[in-house]
Amino acid sequence: MKHHDGPSFHMSSAELREHGHRMVDWIADYLDGVSDHPVRSRSEPGEVRAALPESPPDHPEPFAAVLADLERIIVPGLTHWQSPDFFAYFPANSSGPSILGELASAGLGIQGMLWATSPAATELETLVCDWVVDLLGLPRRFHSDGPGGGVIADSASSAVLTALVAARHRAGGAAVAADLVGYTSTEAHSSVQKAFAVAGFAPDQLRLVDVDPVGAMDADHLTALLAADAAAGRTPFFVCATVGTTSTMAVDPVAGIATACSQHGAWLHVDAAMAGSAGVAPELRWVNDGVDRADSWCFDPHKWLFTNFDCDCLFVADRAPLVEALSIVPEYLRNAASESGEVIDYRDWQIPLGRRFRALKLWFVIRHYGAEGLAHHVRRHVELAETFEGWLAASDRFVLAAPRHLNLVCLRAVDGDDATQVVLDAVNESGQAYLTHTRVGGELVIRVSIGQTTTELDNVERLWGLLHDAAEGRALPRR
Numbered sequence: 001m002k003h004h005d006g007p008s009f010h011m012s013s014a015e016l017r018e019h020g021h022r023m024v025d026w027i028a029d030y031l032d033g034v035s036d037h038p039v040r041s042r043s044e045p046g047e048v049r050a051a052l053p054e055s056p057p058d059h060p061e062p063f064a065a066v067l068a069d070l071e072r073i074i075v076p077g078l079t080h081w082q083s084p085d086f087f088a089y090f091p092a093n094s095s096g097p098s099i100l101g102e103l104a105s106a107g108l109g110i111q112g113m114l115w116a117t118s119p120a121a122t123e124l125e126t127l128v129c130d131w132v133v134d135l136l137g138l139p140r141r142f143h144s145d146g147p148g149g150g151v152i153a154d155s156a157s158s159a160v161l162t163a164l165v166a167a168r169h170r171a172g173g174a175a176v177a178a179d180l181v182g183y184t185s186t187e188a189h190s191s192v193q194k195a196f197a198v199a200g201f202a203p204d205q206l207r208l209v210d211v212d213p214v215g216a217m218d219a220d221h222l223t224a225l226l227a228a229d230a231a232a233g234r235t236p237f238f239v240c241a242t243v244g245t246t247s248t249m250a251v252d253p254v255a256g257i258a259t260a261c262s263q264h265g266a267w268l269h270v271d272a273a274m275a276g277s278a279g280v281a282p283e284l285r286w287v288n289d290g291v292d293r294a295d296s297w298c299f300d301p302h303k304w305l306f307t308n309f310d311c312d313c314l315f316v317a318d319r320a321p322l323v324e325a326l327s328i329v330p331e332y333l334r335n336a337a338s339e340s341g342e343v344i345d346y347r348d349w350q351i352p353l354g355r356r357f358r359a360l361k362l363w364f365v366i367r368h369y370g371a372e373g374l375a376h377h378v379r380r381h382v383e384l385a386e387t388f389e390g391w392l393a394a395s396d397r398f399v400l401a402a403p404r405h406l407n408l409v410c411l412r413a414v415d416g417d418d419a420t421q422v423v424l425d426a427v428n429e430s431g432q433a434y435l436t437h438t439r440v441g442g443e444l445v446i447r448v449s450i451g452q453t454t455t456e457l458d459n460v461e462r463l464w465g466l467l468h469d470a471a472e473g474r475a476l477p478r479r
């Protein structure tokens, strides 16, 4: 007997179609007009919240009202990371195929925790990770046809935590944890320290290795620390090297670090979150030097490979310690496919159980651009950074503050920190571009990170003009 269903509050498929088409139009319009907004939001603390009702609606609201508030209240409270004039922090790429891949993932709404919960999600993820090995010229040991393989995580922060837990397992697990010591440089990303804290290590179980004057790990200092700890009866078990530091894009000497690690059986993780994408261009594959001896490596397509957040690829040379460390099988997840050993269950490659279908957007992106298109745009960003570096060399207002690697140019005003700060503030307040800072050798430095999806020569030329006008005390036009 069919029961009467009563009222439905769901969006009908006809409405989904209508609003969905409008939403896609809205996104395309937003991206077309993104340069009209000040790049950095001018919102004051509390302003967005004050413009919205304190309580949730009692009754359904029309979709058009939601969209109107998105436009009127939310957009002005945003910093426009997709602006071609965004040069701050690091890029957070997005692209048409990525947006549509994310939409498809939401539309399918699957959970990919086990192979059995959606076989295609697992198999596509393994395939896309294997494609990435080819695309970036990574060592064969990261391909799934051997003991290693790749997984898509939410972030490089999760990737380092996952690698750390696998390394601890390989070193003997919780029973020996008190004797373990890990190493990373003083310029490594804060996520390394956070991973050690989350994994329950004491602060003195992570040693910070010195860097050379350009910010790369001093492999001799590492070697000395490893030897001293081993002589004192402790166990060096994990080293995190960085290819492309956050401050200045410095590149640690991975090959020398790998040699030091192998003497102590320590796990080598390479964090190439930002710089890893450079491997799409064969002439930039020096970023992979030494990686053939790493136990794990990760990069963020959500930074510089035209794929929207979140998407990090983590590769391991041997998946056994990872799966052994993270596999816990309650009765309700037991299934024949898992027990056959013929399938990958990616929940064993990450901290949470549930997983988004992230492979879809990366697959859409790689198929849309092809290796050719991806290499073209990454190469273009590096060329723009080279061009910018050339202008700097000829400038009497600014100097290069650190060697340029890839797409990051670090500069400072010749007149010192106060002058650098004035320029930085003037450009950011104008809304015409957005820049962030770091310190190199104690001096204030402006970072120009050239990697937003649609950044082109005219954007970089305009930025150079703004910097000069600000340095010469001229008022900048406001957006």
Ligand SMILES: *Cc1c(COP(=O)(O)O)cnc(C)c1O
Residues within 6 Å of the ligand: 090, 154, 155, 156, 157, 158, 189, 191, 242, 243, 244, 245, 246, 271, 272, 273, 274, 300, 312
């Ligand atoms: C951006 C970055 C991170 C953190 O990336 P998430 O994916 O946001 O966790 C870690 N390491 C380096 C070198 C980075 O550039």
